[in-house]
Amino acid sequence: MKSPALLPFRLVPWLLGGLGLLAAPRTSLGQLAPDQQLAKQAFAELEAASQHDGGKLWGTPLYGPLLLVTADSRRIVANAPDSAGVLHEAAGLYEGELPAAVNVANTAVQWAGRRWAMVQLPLPADPSERVSLLAHESFHRLQPQLQLTSPEADNAHLDEAPARAYLQLELAALRRALLAQSRRSTTAHLRAALAFRAYRRSLYPNATAAENQLELNEGLAEYTGLVLSERPATEAGAYLRQSLLDFPQTPSFVRSFAYQTVPVYGYLLRKRTPDWNRGISNQTDLTNLFTTSLGVAMPRNLASWTASALSRYGGKAILAQEAEREQQRQQQLTAYRRQFVEEPHLIIPLRQLNIAFDPRTAQPLAEAGTIYSTLRVTDSWGILTVEEGALLGPKQDQVSVGYPAAMQARSVTGPGYTLQLNEGWQVVKEADSGNYVLLPVPTQP
Incomplete structure (x- = not known):
């Protein structure tokens, strides 16, 4: 998760093994040390992706002030100078040390006179993963400018067995939608996904608003990373399917589900309406937007439909697993x-x-x-x-x-x-x- 606004409230899941960016000392004779080379590479990759997007995704370039930080040493390599004189120029980069009072996290932060995207090192080894992570945090940096700063709400219900089960059913249907070979089949699986979502929310009075707020914050950030990563269509689909398959192993769904849902709905909707996200505000109900824009007609009797659809998406096994987990959770x-x-x-x-x-x-x-x-x-x-x-x-x-x-x-x-x-x-x-x-x-x- 790339990224619990500061909501400074987060360290995120995409702290994957990778490049060890900031380990080596600086070399002499004007050559770049390995750490500087890798930092420049990461900055260049994000800048190229941002230039290729041309500001179309959000109406403004994603590339901007970015801090790469090593947690133990708190050493910074940045792509821009600060206005407080903390960072010093080195081989076209800017280096320094993050104060102990500032947490190292994948986030956006106001520090040393600028608003920065911050990413904890090491970065992912895969170039697409790397750009996705940097773009995710760059979206958080831009949120105030985009007027998309809705505070996150409590999604505690997503640690309970029924909510976890019906979220997994939604994701199973989304995975089938990604595999579908026709628009009709895709829409049928999307209908199932959104119906499982609606049934889940019917069980918890405050779920609709709370889930929507996290999807507006982290879901849109993750969708931004997906688009900027510029994977070919077949590769992007395979990446999303694998992510959905892996997600049930995540210890808690409470603050992590939006990293799965919005990228998939957005990816499928982008094929039909590339700029679907441009009218979003803090008041947007993303579920309504997806339902309408994807041409989904919801079942009239939600409870009856849900009961009949369980077996088609592995529901009985999921419900049994969650019942067992619930005993351990208690x-x-x-x-x-x-x-x-x-x-x-x-x-x-x-x-x-x-x-x-x-x-x-x-x-x-x-x-x-x-x-x-x-x-x-x-x-x-x-x-x-x-x-x-x-x-x-x-x-x-x-x-x-x-x-x-x-x-x-x-x-x-x-x-x-x-x-x-x-x-x-x-x-x-x-x-x-x-x-x-x-x-x-x-x-x-």
Whole structure:
């Protein structure tokens, strides 16, 4: 996922093995080091794709300020200078170090006087994957300019067995649509996909708006990456089919489903109406747009049709798998609730947060919030790094981690996390609850 706006709230799934871009030292005699060569190659590939598009996709070129960042060293290679004097010119590139207060993620970020697309290294080895990732994040950079900045909503229902099952049925029908040899057959499978979607949403009152918001944000970004990658039609179809086939192995569908749905609907619609996306706004209902533009007539009796169509798309096996997963999920949620809610733990307020996480691991914990297996948060109080789970509150105003194991003046460690504190903050134990809470140090009168 390339890309949970900052929504700075994301590290995304396309952090695939690749090129090791920023490992080698600079050579002498004006030659480019391997890391600089690869960075220039990536920048050139995106620029060429953007020029070939000519601004047709969104009415403006995708190519613009871009940071490639190595997570451990925080070293930057950029294609443009900043206006704050942080980066220095080197062989036609711009290099520097990302401050600790800025999270390394696949995202868009306002930093050093510019709005940048940021991509964590290494990049994918495949050129099409590489351009797709860079274009995805470049779309996020352009979202304010395009006035497509709808905030994402909670899609916690997509961790429940029925929602997961009917999402997989939608994707199975989409895969059949990609394989279809005639327009009539394609439309029939699209009808099935959209009917499974409608039935899924009928089970959850807030699903329609919540899913649409994520599709507007991440789905359109991923569609942008697909178009800019310029795969031949047969290769693009095969790529999408394989992606749909692999998706059920994703640990959580909550924040990752839109990377699958919008690219496929958009790819099929683009064959009929290449500029279908140009009228989209924050108020667009993408499901209605796809249904109407693809010429799909929905079943009159949705529940009856869904029941009769299950076997055609492997529904019985999917429902059985999800029932088994649900038992395991409930056991895991019980353990998480015990660790982060019922037993004493550390509560950290979020005030001026900048947060990065892997959206593939989002696991809702009902009204308590969402569990993320990995998390990095920077705030006025310092830096929190989590490697073994944390609970982000439902209002994103606090994060809970396990009971502290060791505390010093400027650091706290516990099960799977490290908290580095700025001056003026302290961890205090509450007498009533037994929880620790991060609080400002009281000012002296």
